[in-house]
Amino acid sequence: MEQKEELGMAAKKSGDFNEWYNQVVLKADMIDYSLVSGCVILKPNSYSIWEKIQRIFDDKIKRSGHKNCYFPMFIPESLLKREAEHFEGFTPEVAWVTKGGNSELSEKLAIRPTSETVMMESYAKWIRSWRDLPLLLNQWNSVVRWEFKHAKPFLRTREFLWQEGHTAHATKEEAEKEVMQQLFEYVDLIENYMAIPVIAGKKTEKEKFAGADYTTTVEAFMPDGKALQMGTSHMLGQNFSKPFGIKFLDKDEKEKHVWTTSWGLSTRTIGAIVMTHGDDKGLVLAPVQIAIVPIVFKDNKDAIISKAKEIAKKLRAHNFSVELDDRDGYTPGWKFNEWELKGVPLRLEIGPKDVAAEQVIAVRRDTNEKVTVKIKELEKKAEELLNDIQEDLFKKAKEYLTKNITEAKSFDEFLKAVKDRKMPKSLFCGESECEDSIKDKSEGATCRCIPFEQKPAHGKCVQCGKDAKFWAVFGKGY
Amino acid sequence: MEQKEELGMAAKKSGDFNEWYNQVVLKADMIDYSLVSGCVILKPNSYSIWEKIQRIFDDKIKRSGHKNCYFPMFIPESLLKREAEHFEGFTPEVAWVTKGGNSELSEKLAIRPTSETVMMESYAKWIRSWRDLPLLLNQWNSVVRWEFKHAKPFLRTREFLWQEGHTAHATKEEAEKEVMQQLFEYVDLIENYMAIPVIAGKKTEKEKFAGADYTTTVEAFMPDGKALQMGTSHMLGQNFSKPFGIKFLDKDEKEKHVWTTSWGLSTRTIGAIVMTHGDDKGLVLAPVQIAIVPIVFKDNKDAIISKAKEIAKKLRAHNFSVELDDRDGYTPGWKFNEWELKGVPLRLEIGPKDVAAEQVIAVRRDTNEKVTVKIKELEKKAEELLNDIQEDLFKKAKEYLTKNITEAKSFDEFLKAVKDRKMPKSLFCGESECEDSIKDKSEGATCRCIPFEQKPAHGKCVQCGKDAKFWAVFGKGY
Numbered sequence: 001m002e003q004k005e006e007l008g009m010a011a012k013k014s015g016d017f018n019e020w021y022n023q024v025v026l027k028a029d030m031i032d033y034s035l036v037s038g039c040v041i042l043k044p045n046s047y048s049i050w051e052k053i054q055r056i057f058d059d060k061i062k063r064s065g066h067k068n069c070y071f072p073m074f075i076p077e078s079l080l081k082r083e084a085e086h087f088e089g090f091t092p093e094v095a096w097v098t099k100g101g102n103s104e105l106s107e108k109l110a111i112r113p114t115s116e117t118v119m120m121e122s123y124a125k126w127i128r129s130w131r132d133l134p135l136l137l138n139q140w141n142s143v144v145r146w147e148f149k150h151a152k153p154f155l156r157t158r159e160f161l162w163q164e165g166h167t168a169h170a171t172k173e174e175a176e177k178e179v180m181q182q183l184f185e186y187v188d189l190i191e192n193y194m195a196i197p198v199i200a201g202k203k204t205e206k207e208k209f210a211g212a213d214y215t216t217t218v219e220a221f222m223p224d225g226k227a228l229q230m231g232t233s234h235m236l237g238q239n240f241s242k243p244f245g246i247k248f249l250d251k252d253e254k255e256k257h258v259w260t261t262s263w264g265l266s267t268r269t270i271g272a273i274v275m276t277h278g279d280d281k282g283l284v285l286a287p288v289q290i291a292i293v294p295i296v297f298k299d300n301k302d303a304i305i306s307k308a309k310e311i312a313k314k315l316r317a318h319n320f321s322v323e324l325d326d327r328d329g330y331t332p333g334w335k336f337n338e339w340e341l342k343g344v345p346l347r348l349e350i351g352p353k354d355v356a357a358e359q360v361i362a363v364r365r366d367t368n369e370k371v372t373v374k375i376k377e378l379e380k381k382a383e384e385l386l387n388d389i390q391e392d393l394f395k396k397a398k399e400y401l402t403k404n405i406t407e408a409k410s411f412d413e414f415l416k417a418v419k420d421r422k423m424p425k426s427l428f429c430g431e432s433e434c435e436d437s438i439k440d441k442s443e444g445a446t447c448r449c450i451p452f453e454q455k456p457a458h459g460k461c462v463q464c465g466k467d468a469k470f471w472a473v474f475g476k477g478y
Numbered sequence: 479m480e481q482k483e484e485l486g487m488a489a490k491k492s493g494d495f496n497e498w499y500n501q502v503v504l505k506a507d508m509i510d511y512s513l514v515s516g517c518v519i520l521k522p523n524s525y526s527i528w529e530k531i532q533r534i535f536d537d538k539i540k541r542s543g544h545k546n547c548y549f550p551m552f553i554p555e556s557l558l559k560r561e562a563e564h565f566e567g568f569t570p571e572v573a574w575v576t577k578g579g580n581s582e583l584s585e586k587l588a589i590r591p592t593s594e595t596v597m598m599e600s601y602a603k604w605i606r607s608w609r610d611l612p613l614l615l616n617q618w619n620s621v622v623r624w625e626f627k628h629a630k631p632f633l634r635t636r637e638f639l640w641q642e643g644h645t646a647h648a649t650k651e652e653a654e655k656e657v658m659q660q661l662f663e664y665v666d667l668i669e670n671y672m673a674i675p676v677i678a679g680k681k682t683e684k685e686k687f688a689g690a691d692y693t694t695t696v697e698a699f700m701p702d703g704k705a706l707q708m709g710t711s712h713m714l715g716q717n718f719s720k721p722f723g724i725k726f727l728d729k730d731e732k733e734k735h736v737w738t739t740s741w742g743l744s745t746r747t748i749g750a751i752v753m754t755h756g757d758d759k760g761l762v763l764a765p766v767q768i769a770i771v772p773i774v775f776k777d778n779k780d781a782i783i784s785k786a787k788e789i790a791k792k793l794r795a796h797n798f799s800v801e802l803d804d805r806d807g808y809t810p811g812w813k814f815n816e817w818e819l820k821g822v823p824l825r826l827e828i829g830p831k832d833v834a835a836e837q838v839i840a841v842r843r844d845t846n847e848k849v850t851v852k853i854k855e856l857e858k859k860a861e862e863l864l865n866d867i868q869e870d871l872f873k874k875a876k877e878y879l880t881k882n883i884t885e886a887k888s889f890d891e892f893l894k895a896v897k898d899r900k901m902p903k904s905l906f907c908g909e910s911e912c913e914d915s916i917k918d919k920s921e922g923a924t925c926r927c928i929p930f931e932q933k934p935a936h937g938k939c940v941q942c943g944k945d946a947k948f949w950a951v952f953g954k955g956y
Contacts, residue, residue: 032600032603032604034549034550034596034599034600035554035557035596035599036550036552036553036554036587039550039552040550041547041548041549041550041600042547042548042549043547044545044546044547044615047545047546047547047548048545048546050548051546067522067525067526068522068525068526068529069519069520069521069522069525070519070520070525070528070620070639071512071519071520072512072514072517072518072519072637073620073622073637074514074517074637075514076513076514079513091579092579092580093578093579094578094579095575095577095578096575096576096577096578097573097574097575097576097589098574098575098576098577099573099574099576099586100571100572100573100574100624100626100636101569101570101571101572101624101626102570108577109514109573111575111589118512118513121512121513122510122512122519125510126510131805131807137522141620142548142551142619142620144551146578146579148578148579158578159550159551159552161548327609329609
């Protein structure tokens with residue numbers, strides 16, 4: 001057998017976490033590195049997760065009247081400059097096109113790090129009257145941010161895939177409602193489909209998006225003690241509509257500037273799925289829901305394979321996503337390992353005894369629990385088991401998150417929490433200078449968010465001792 | 479009413495065709511121009527066509543075992559150079575990234591004009607054994623070709639969207655089978671969904687893809703007398719597997735180079751839909767199938783709108799794509815024009831008399847034919863009418879195509895056909911030099927394809943008089 005490559009995991013999640021992560025994403029065949037430093041290839045095992053995310057989220061935004069479009073990837077430098085803060089925020093990591101064929105371009109072109117500027121330039125042309133509002137557009141595309149830190153698959157790569165929604169509204173209230181609506185669509189997507197619990201809240205002034213009035217965010221907590229920003233929704237106020245001249249004639253015959261929002265969620269969420277649910281055997285939670293492994297012997301191969309095919313067909317007819325692994329030349333044990341590594345939540349084993357008894361053995365990826373299921377009850381039972389897995393994964397992650405948010409009343413407690421790789425939750429003044437000091441003294445902890453769920457913030461800021469404005473959650477980020 | 483903008487078409491298809499085309503794509507709200515010269519914005523009215531194409535074709539390729547992935551958009555110059563012909567073919571129109579942030583890159587990066595090189599570099603790492611074959615990957619992405627000719631929406635823009643399939647096979651036969659299978663998936667997509675008849679065949683040596691053994695193509699014929707390449711499928715032989723070292727250990731324990739294919743279809747097909755079916759009122763054939771326009775008067779508005787909503791719901795439940803146009807402040811006539819301009823194939827009008835009689839008036843976009851339909855028969859009748867429209871559009875386009883392919887026996891006849899904006903079909907030697915002469919003498923006609931459907935090619939080449947190899951179709955292209 002030529003199957004003996006080093007396929008299995010050789011690192012432990014509780015050991016060298018970074019090494020474990022790198023092994024999972026490579027060995028579960030999710031990504032590969034490319035010759036371009038800082039970029040990775042999304043192989044079908046990870047791209048299919050993205051396709052599933054796309055399908056779920058796209059249905060959501062279309063139900064609320066959003067439409068998809070596609071804007072060019074190029075942004076002339078002068079256009080990128082039009083909103084000053086935005087330009088300053090993004091320029092240090094822009095990839096610049098300076099040549100077309102053999103000709104030098106007269107103006108260099110940014111590859112979009114995000115599309116506010118190019119889209120707002122068009123919105124100014126398209127929006128004339130209150131009848132044109134709200135304008136609710138989204139695009140699924142790739143963006144480029146030329147980071148100089150070491151790349152980490154899904155979490156930090158120079159090119160990544162995302163969706164970016166950009167909306168324009170007649171009133172501030174409508175725009176604010178949109179910001180929150182989309183943020184909570186992210187919460188639903190991440191908690192109920194990815195089974196990852198999050199904290200929803202606002203970013204501080206220091207951490208907000210370059211050009212926003214304020215930024216709302218959903219933050220998750222990873223097993224290595226770092227916080228991960230899963231999606232953000234920005235209230236852009238009139239910060240873009242004014243420099244871009246996006247005006248409309250309102251019902252009262254007055255000309256007004258529109259209010260805009262933008263919101264994005266990227267392939268980094270795939271990294272969060274890997275880190276949150278993965279274990280020492282590899283990925284847990286893949287888009288393929290069920291792997292069927294026939295246990296064949298020479299004299300009964302045909303009967304077993306034929307029964308396995310029948311089961312696969314039956315399950316597919318009920319909309320389960322199923323892989324039937326009838327490859328020759330691999331042992332069942334080898335196949336089990338592979339499907340475990342790839343994170344298929346439910347494995348069905350079927351051998352000669354099972355065929356005779358009209359049953360299969362169902363094995364849960366998360367707990368390794370085995371149950372015998374009668375074939376006639378399979379759809380119902382598979383549905384139950386998959387739901388149980390999803391719920392249990394979420395529950396486990398939720399307990400972990402709760403356990404790791406520590407209320408820190410003094411700055412010593414705060415620093416200890418950071419050192420223990422937890423997230424301190426403290427009273428905070430909200431000042432950028434104070435936040436700088438915190439980052440300095442804690443060797444890197446930043447304010448992850450000001451949660452929407454607040455207790456009364458009576459007291460002093462944990463670091464500077466000034467009056468606190470709110471409770472905030474801190475932590476080291478990716 | 480503020481509705482009196484110059485919305486309607488002011489050019490005729492039979493008049494200035496280019497002006498007509500530009501008006502349709504702008505006024506039907508399909509595209510807009512951007513500040514980046516040569517690039518256009520795909521607005522929801524055209525992007526939704528692309529989404530529909532994606533859904534149909536993606537289902538097709540997944541059924542035949544292909545999987546989607548995503549490769550970085552950047553290709554280092556040295557990698558692009560690895561297949562010489564390919565490099566020469568694409569370099570004159572490559573957009574080059576030379577700076578990241580403020581740093582000059584040590585090697586300039588091409589934005590992919592196509593992904594053969596970056597993908598084959600990985601295939602060399604991924605493919606080891608016959609067990610890894612066939613490898614059937616596809617990606618949906620944007621590509622950049624920095625053309626210096628004037629841009630034409632959908633047909634020639636510096637950035638465009640497409641899918642590119644890249645497959646590797648153990649044998650030449652399998653690869654050739656794949657080339658043809660995908661080409662005929664394009665034929666099905668284009669003829670049966672876009673209602674555009676095509677000629678399927680091979681490209682000549684001169685016109686084939688840079689780096690291919692041969693290229694197969696589907697060609698359509700546009701109303702301005704130009705041929706349009708709708709999709710191509712390339713047999714790459716071992717031209718990439720050799721320079722890239724893509725080898726596998728076969729069942730016979732021998733190491734062999736794989737055989738590769740690639741195939742692509744782009745947003746230019748949207749331009750073909752506009753040109754083929756559009757008329758003096760605008761676009762014909764949009765992804766929205768049915769527009770419902772309530773004819774309301776002050777005293778019965780509620781009853782009519784409520785019935786219209788009921789009908790919309792009923793049709794949507796049967797999977798029709800429906801827009802209910804209940805906007806205030808626009809006359810029915812204005813709405814009719816707008817939905818005609820946007821190409822919705824079926825319009826349903828419902829007024830007070832119709833509500834009373836439990837009926838609607840159905841109007842075909844292509845013929846303007848009106849029929850009264852009982853609401854209880856609406857789903858069935860709408861299905862029939864939409865099918866009729868689709869069939870009639872195809873039939874009309876097919877007759878037009880057939881009429882415009884002229885068998886030219888002498889070179890005079892050939893030149894006359896080109897001058898008359900038809901496509902001459904002639905005996906041809908297949909030599910690149912002869913093809914150059916033809917292009918020269920005809921002021922631009924090139925060989926569009928050597929159709930798979932061939933009569934015996936007994937005789938002499940229409941231009942040079944040498945022995946003919948086959949019948950070929952010529953024409954001016956975009």
